[in-house]
Amino acid sequence: MSQIEKKINELRKQLQHYNHQYYVLDNPSVPDAEYDRLMNELIKLEEAHPELITPDSPTQRVGAKPLDVFEKVEHTTPMLSLANAFDVQDLRDFDRRIRESLSVDQVEYVAELKIDGLAVSLRYQDGVFVQGATRGDGSVGEDITQNLRTVRSIPLAINETNPIEVRGEVFMPKQSFLKLNEKRQEQELDLFANPRNAAAGSLRQLDPKIAAERNLDVFIYAVGEWQAGTSATHSEHLQYLSELGFKTNPEWKKCDNIDEVIQYVESWIDRRNELAYDIDGIVIKVDRLEYQDILKTTAKSPRWAIAYKFPAEEVVTKLIDVDFSV
Numbered sequence: 001m002s003q004i005e006k007k008i009n010e011l012r013k014q015l016q017h018y019n020h021q022y023y024v025l026d027n028p029s030v031p032d033a034e035y036d037r038l039m040n041e042l043i044k045l046e047e048a049h050p051e052l053i054t055p056d057s058p059t060q061r062v063g064a065k066p067l068d069v070f071e072k073v074e075h076t077t078p079m080l081s082l083a084n085a086f087d088v089q090d091l092r093d094f095d096r097r098i099r100e101s102l103s104v105d106q107v108e109y110v111a112e113l114k115i116d117g118l119a120v121s122l123r124y125q126d127g128v129f130v131q132g133a134t135r136g137d138g139s140v141g142e143d144i145t146q147n148l149r150t151v152r153s154i155p156l157a158i159n160e161t162n163p164i165e166v167r168g169e170v171f172m173p174k175q176s177f178l179k180l181n182e183k184r185q186e187q188e189l190d191l192f193a194n195p196r197n198a199a200a201g202s203l204r205q206l207d208p209k210i211a212a213e214r215n216l217d218v219f220i221y222a223v224g225e226w227q228a229g230t231s232a233t234h235s236e237h238l239q240y241l242s243e244l245g246f247k248t249n250p251e252w253k254k255c256d257n258i259d260e261v262i263q264y265v266e267s268w269i270d271r272r273n274e275l276a277y278d279i280d281g282i283v284i285k286v287d288r289l290e291y292q293d294i295l296k297t298t299a300k301s302p303r304w305a306i307a308y309k310f311p312a313e314e315v316v317t318k319l320i321d322v323d324f325s326v
């Protein structure tokens with residue numbers, strides 16, 4: 001390996017580490033000036049040696065040209081939707097049905113925040129991000145790889161060489177949403193009605209340079225296709241996803257029974273305005289994967305998971321309701 005290649009690989013490793021600290025762990029470990037100096041040094045070296053550029057290089061976030069159309073993508077495992085629960089009794093019914101099906105007295109659950117964004121699927125081959133898609137109808141989505149590459153908290157490379165597909169929610173933080181609408185107001189453009197629509201509208205842009213400016217973020221919450229999977233529980237999956245370099249939501253909680261789930265749900269009903277992003281409920285999943293396999297799924301949603309929906313917050317000002325249902 002030449003000195004140049006050594007230098008390029010060293011810069012990539014450093015920048016990938018700094019990116020992980022800044023965008024995934026929200027814990028910057030180097031001054032911006034130092035980060036920019038290293039990035040400029042890598043850009044110059046790659047400009048001088050374009051044959052050494054790889055798709056997972058930190059310089060390759062924003063694609064050059066806009067697409068004409070989004071290609072269709074078939075999901076190898078369905079991206080399931082969730083049945084809803086609207087009150088505590090619905091949660092107790094959910095738990096009773098599961099305990100009866102499994103003939104057990106107690107079931108452990110994982111409770112997670114339900115981010116109000118856009119569901120996406122990310123595929124990695126040989127540790128490199130190769131394709132990203134919208135949920136679509138659950139079986140067929142749209143290829144938005146170019147736009148997802150611009151989401152800084154989506155790693156372009158992970159330390160898992162087996163093929164793996166993960167699912168998560170892309171969202172726009174509340175502050176970014178307010179700033180974007182202020183800018184659009186100045187430019188006399190239509191305003192986005194809420195952060196979810198703004199995120200959907202950003203991911204539907206054919207030009208990745210526009211998506212790159214929208215400060216989108218992601219939380220990964222499930223493993224889809226993964227031959228090498230050896231975890232026994234969903235909570236182990238969440239820990240593993242984080243070790244692989246994915247941004248997972250830190251508020252998830254392992255609950256020993258449905259009573260603990262209900263405490264968690266009730267604790268968040270009044271706390272959601274503390275969060276930097278919108279949530280529209282809590283997702284509750286049976287933790288043991290063997291139980292998930294026994295319970296299986298109905299036509300479109302798992303029997304082992306449910307979404308507790310919060311009542312919609314009253315809308316103070318009704319803005320133009322932009323519909324970018326992706």
Ligand SMILES: CC(C)(CNC(=O)c1ccc(Oc2ccccc2)cc1)c1ccc2c(N)nc(N)nc2n1
Binds near residue numbers: 167169225226
């Ligand atoms: C539970 C699941 C539907 C994801 N899970 C899947 O899509 C899924 C799909 C096939 C699976 O089974 C497989 C079958 C064959 C091979 C591999 C997996 C497992 C999970 C879901 C959906 C939306 C969520 C959301 N908005 N927020 C949070 N926090 N969690 C969420 N979780």
